[in-house]
Amino acid sequence: xxxxxxxxxxxxxxxxxxxxxxxxxxxxxxxxxxxxxxxxxxxxxxxxxxxxxxxxxxxxxxxxxxxxxxxxxxxxxxxxxxxxxxxxxxxxxxxxxxxxxxxxxxxxxxxxxxxxxxxxxxxxxxxxxxxxxxxxxxxxxxxxxxxxxxxxxxxxxxxxxxxxxxxxxxxxxxxxxxxxxxxxxxxxxxxxxxxxxxxxxxxxxxxxxxxxxxxxxxxxxxxxxxxxxxxxxxxxxxxxxxxxxxxxxxxxxxxxxxxxxxxxxxxxxxxxxxxxxxxxxxxxxxxxxxx
Amino acid sequence: xxxxxxxxxxxxxxxxxxxxxxxxxxxxxxxxxxxxxxxxxxxxxxxxxxxxxxxxxxxxxxxxxxxxxxxxxxxxxxxxxxxxxxxxxxxxxxxxxxxxxxxxxxxxxxxxxxxxxxxxxxxxxxxxxxxxxxxxxxxxxxxxxxxxxxxxxxxxxxxxxxxxxxxxxxxxxxxxxxxxxxxxxxxxxxxxxxxxxxxxxxxxxxxxxxxxxxxxxxxxxxxxxxxxxxxxxxxxxxxxxxxxxxxxxx
Numbered sequence: 006x007x008x009x010x011x012x013x014x015x016x017x018x019x020x021x022x023x024x025x026x027x028x029x030x031x032x033x034x035x036x037x038x039x040x041x042x043x044x045x046x047x048x049x050x051x052x053x054x055x056x057x058x059x060x061x062x063x064x065x066x067x068x069x070x071x072x073x074x075x076x077x078x079x080x081x082x083x084x085x086x087x088x089x090x091x092x093x094x095x096x097x098x099x100x101x102x103x104x105x106x107x108x109x110x111x112x113x114x115x116x117x118x119x120x121x122x123x124x125x126x127x128x129x130x131x132x133x134x135x136x137x138x139x140x141x142x143x144x145x146x147x148x149x150x151x152x153x154x155x156x157x158x159x160x161x162x163x164x165x166x167x168x169x170x171x172x173x174x175x176x177x178x179x180x181x182x183x184x185x186x187x188x189x190x191x192x193x194x195x196x197x198x199x200x201x202x203x204x205x206x207x208x209x210x211x212x213x214x215x216x217x218x219x220x221x222x223x224x225x226x227x228x229x230x231x232x233x234x235x236x237x238x239x240x241x242x243x244x245x246x247x248x249x250x251x252x253x254x255x256x257x258x259x260x261x262x263x264x265x266x267x268x269x270x271x272x273x274x275x276x277x278x279x280x281x282x283x284x285x286x287x288x289x290x291x292x293x294x295x296x
Numbered sequence: 297x298x299x300x301x302x303x304x305x306x307x308x309x310x311x312x313x314x315x316x317x318x319x320x321x322x323x324x325x326x327x328x329x330x331x332x333x334x335x336x337x338x339x340x341x342x343x344x345x346x347x348x349x350x351x352x353x354x355x356x357x358x359x360x361x362x363x364x365x366x367x368x369x370x371x372x373x374x375x376x377x378x379x380x381x382x383x384x385x386x387x388x389x390x391x392x393x394x395x396x397x398x399x400x401x402x403x404x405x406x407x408x409x410x411x412x413x414x415x416x417x418x419x420x421x422x423x424x425x426x427x428x429x430x431x432x433x434x435x436x437x438x439x440x441x442x443x444x445x446x447x448x449x450x451x452x453x454x455x456x457x458x459x460x461x462x463x464x465x466x467x468x469x470x471x472x473x474x475x476x477x478x479x480x481x482x483x484x485x486x487x488x489x490x491x492x493x494x495x496x497x498x499x500x501x502x503x504x505x506x507x508x509x510x511x512x513x514x515x516x517x518x519x520x521x522x523x524x525x526x527x528x529x530x531x532x533x534x535x536x537x538x539x540x541x542x543x544x545x546x
């Protein structure tokens with residue numbers, strides 16, 4: 006029996022394989038390169054600007070000096086408000102769709118709507134929020150209006166990830182509970198939700214990190230150009246990091262580049278931290294999960 | 297009066313008829329076995345008895361299932377009460393990913409026993425009932441999924457016993473277990489028979505012959521033969537039954 010294949014044939018497959026591996030390798034490194042470059046430049050140029058004072062004081066001299074404290078706090082308020090609205094709404098909607106809704110035309114329509122909602126450009130959410138919350142519902146340019154707009158934007162993320170988390174809870178758990186004479190709602194409350202929690206949390210954090218970084222939805226609904234104080238109530242405007250960065254970079258002349266890069270670094274750092282938390286939560290729960 | 301009685305029970309998955317005019321009567325405090333080849337409808341029949349089939353979309357049922365003389369497919373049936381009364385043990389042990397204590401306490405807790413002493417009492421009794429208490433009494437806070445499969449299945453039975461059902465349905469409860477564990481679970485069934493009416497589905501004919509007093513043989517959705525286990529296995533009335541128990545198909 007001949008094990009060695011014909012020489013020209015074998016060379017050609019091996020060469021093909023090498024070429025394929027090289028191409029795949031290049032493609033995957035190309036994905037990583039921009040991330041590393043962005044981080045490197047941000048850290049190199051922004052790090053010198055970051056100190057305690059930068060993080061905790063108000064901007065001064067038309068934002069050319071001082072800190073970005075109100076922008077950081079504004080972003081935190083917005084993120085908080087967004088969670089309060091989007092998390093319960095999204096989780097309840099997902100529970101309904103997965104556990105209660107029958108497969109029919111209506112639920113299919115709802116699912117298609119959710120997918121499409123996820124693909125709507127963020128500036129459209131911004132304009133929609135302005136039209137509905139700011140003007141029609143007379144909330145004015147305010148934290149409520151901004152948080153509601155961001156909440157609508159991240160709802161699809163939360164609903165989709167919650168649905169997947171609920172569907173991944175084994176059917177046998179539900180059956181075991183129902184067969185003990187436990188009602189459907191109690192089964193969801195005590196068996197399904199606790200086991201779906203990690204997935205729900207991950208989705209929520211990813212949604213929130215998106216909300217923290219978007220500019221367009223807050224542009225017309227909440228963000229203040231220059232407001233060197235903390236908001237007085239949820240009906241007040243506030244500064245926010247993404248918008249502040251945009252303002253520093255394009256709207257104010259003669260800003261030291263270090264300030265711009267410093268702001269960008271803080272924003273990226275916050276989003277990165279949120280994502281990191283999501284990854285840690287997920288891996289922690291996965292290591293405990295034994296089914 | 298028979299504990300369970302089905303009258304002209306038919307079940308359809310969409311257009312496929314999985315049960316055809318089944319008339320079965322189950323006597324109190326006995327073990328009734330349902331045997332038959334895969335896909336004959338024995339599990340489906342079992343799951344009509346606590347309405348677990350309701351969970352599947354597109355299921356339609358005609359006929360009646362009487363439990364203590366009441367039609368459980370009637371309009372007034374409370375599913376929660378029904379399933380409290382008619383409990384189920386599944387093919388694969390399916391304890392919750394909780395501690396041993398919390399698994400057994402799960403049913404009583406959701407049914408409203410909040411008192412800690414009362415729960416401890418219920419858990420102890422239930423675990424004693426399935427002979428797990430001596431082994432596990434110091435490990436009640438351990439994670440239930442780390443137990444052996446046999447212990448998990450016992451735990452599932454204890455979890456069921458804790459809500460004091462009347463009837464216990466067992467859907468191939470030993471198919472995931474090794475022969476020794478199987479034997480021990482069978483011994484437990486004998487023990488349980490004193491207090492509960494048991495209906496067991498099994499593809500293991502020897503098991504049916506060993507544990508049950510009544511046997512029903514099913515084929516293609518029909519209850520072909522039903523009677524005393526000894527009679528069904530030694531002098532079957534139907535030719536199909538004889539061919540099945542002598543291993544000609546299955």
